[in-house]
Amino acid sequence: MKEIISTDAAPAAVGAYSQGTATDDLVFTAGQIALTPDGDLLDGAAIDVQTEQALENLEAVLNEAGVEMTDILKTTVFLADMDDFEGMNATYESFFGDEPPARSAIGVDELPEGVGVEIEAIATK
Secondary structure, eight states, X not given: OOEEEOOTTSOOOOXXXXXXXXXXXXXXXXXXXXXXXXXXXXXXXXHHHHHHHHHHHHHHHHHHTTXXXXXXXXXXXXXXXXXXXXXXXXXXXXHHTTSOOEEEEEEOSOOXXXXXXXXXXXXXX
């Protein structure tokens, strides 16, 4: 059975999607960007700041589902500029430490609201 995940601790969905969904075993998050729960867009901020906000949003959605960052099996990171990889990666690493999840990093032409990074995750319950 599918469960819809929704929390005020992350930005509200601004379209026809949920912040996250879950089954008995897995949690899937929507892509999280550098948008604060209060609606402040950090599109002009450095990539490390944008990455931190995206990961904080991701963590809030996961926490609402009853899981933690250590439960993430796989992330997908979308970058508007692959030259930002190192800055994103340094901040990303600070959230996951020695046992990070599997990850794909993909360069894209454009991201929502003109941000530099978007991150989604799949976690286990």
